Amino acid sequence: LAKTTQPISMDSYEGQEVNITCSHNNIATNDYITWYQQFPSQGPRFIIQGYKTKVTNEVASLFIPADRKSSTLSLPRVSLSDTAVYYCLVGVRFAGSARQLTFGSGTQLTVLP
Amino acid sequence: GAVVSQHPSRVICKSGTSVKIECRSLDFQATTMFWYRQFPKQSLMLMATSNEGSKATYEQGVEKDKFLINHASLTLSTLTVTSAHPEDSSFYICSTMGTSGGTDTQYFGPGTRLTVL
Numbered sequence: 001l002a003k004t005t006q007p008i009s010m011d012s013y014e015g016q017e018v019n020i021t022c023s024h025n026n027i028a029t030n031d032y033i034t035w036y037q038q039f040p041s042q043g044p045r046f047i048i049q050g051y052k053t054k055v056t057n058e059v060a061s062l063f064i065p066a067d068r069k070s071s072t073l074s075l076p077r078v079s080l081s082d083t084a085v086y087y088c089l090v091g092v093r094f095a096g097s098a099r100q101l102t103f104g105s106g107t108q109l110t111v112l113p
Numbered sequence: 114g115a116v117v118s119q120h121p122s123r124v125i126c127k128s129g130t131s132v133k134i135e136c137r138s139l140d141f142q143a144t145t146m147f148w149y150r151q152f153p154k155q156s157l158m159l160m161a162t163s164n165e166g167s168k169a170t171y172e173q174g175v176e177k178d179k180f181l182i183n184h185a186s187l188t189l190s191t192l193t194v195t196s197a198h199p200e201d202s203s204f205y206i207c208s209t210m211g212t213s214g215g216t217d218t219q220y221f222g223p224g225t226r227l228t229v230l
Contacts, residue, residue, distance in 0.1 A: 034218055043117075043206045043221035044157070087156070103149075103157040 004088045004104040011110045018075045020107050022088030025069050033064060033071045036087045038106070044087060048073070075109075083111045115141040117209050119222040126197055127230055133193045134225045136207030142187035143209035147219065148180075151204040163190040163207075197229045 005023040012018045024033070032051050036044035048055055050062040050071070061074040075082060085106040116139040126132050136146055144165045149157040161182055162170040169182035181193040194201055208221040 032218075036221075041204065041224065041226060043119075043208075043224045046218060046220055049218050102159070105156055 003102070004090055006086075006088055006104055006107045008105060009108040009110070011112060012078055013112050014079055015077050018078050018082075018109060018111075020073045020075075020086055020088075020109065021070055022073070022104075023070050024088070024090045027068050027090050031068075031090045033062065033068075034089045034091065035060070035062065035071075035073045036089065037082075038085045038087065047086075078109075078111045080111050080113060082109065084109060115139075115143075115209055115220040117207065117220050117222040119205075119207060119225050121225060122223065123226040123228070125228045125230065128198050129196055131193055131195045132197055132227060133191055134205055134207075134227075136190045136192070136209075136222055138188045138209040141209060143190075144187060145210060146184060146190040147208045148182065148190075148192050149206045149208065149221075151206060151224075157206060160192075165190075194227065197227070199229045202227055202229045 010020060032049055034049040035047040037047050038044045048057055048060045048062045050064055052064050052068060055062040063072040071088065073086060085108050087103055087106040089103060118137045118139055120135045124132055146163040148160045148163060150160050151157045159172050160175045160180060161172060163182045163184040165184045165187055171177045179195055181195060184190040190207060192205060204224050204226055206221055206224040208219045210219060
């Protein structure tokens with residue numbers, strides 16, 4: 001499974017856009033990129049998943065360059081409640097099958113007032 | 114996405130006792146579930162893959178006789194920590210498969226905080 005590298009921590013202010021970049025140099029052809037958010041003493045919460053280019057949903061955008069060796073999670077206009085650890089994971093998706101994801105160290109995002 | 118529950122949410126037990134943690138997939142029939150462990154200020158570590166109707170697959174370094182996994186139905190997997198010791202105190206999280214935007218991904222339960230005295 002591809003190893004991921006993220007910044008250990010980031011600080012931001014309320015209302016700002018936050019971009020968290022993850023490196024995954026040895027990503028394989030079948031690998032998808034998934035981002036999770038985790039609050040203390042809670043299970044990770046799915047944010048967004050993509051394979052290439054750009055994916056957007058109601059909470060975030062995911063930018064993936066053509067070489068797919070990195071990805072950037074973009075959180076628009078963060079609030080204090082977005083303070084959490086964000087994990088970037090890379091794993092294989094087989095149709096109708098599950099493969100485990102390997103968690104990296106994650107990025108502690110702290111949103112300041 | 115899939116809804117996953119865990120029970121109990123927290124448990125305190127004495128050293129030497131066994132503790133069972135349940136993981137339920139509420140809206141999805143899960144042939145595969147995963148069990149993770151997370152120590153304070155650390156990332157999640159995969160312990161084992163739970164397969165419905167067959168033996169679980171354990172990660173290297175995880176004692177299968179200590180962490181018993183049973184996946185008897187498509188909606189329930191259990192993790193039993195046998196003869197628990199203080200070093201087993203941790204946050205245990207399960208996950209199952211669901212679909213988001215047509216693509217399969219993993220969804221996690223809320224976790225179970227185990228404290229062994």
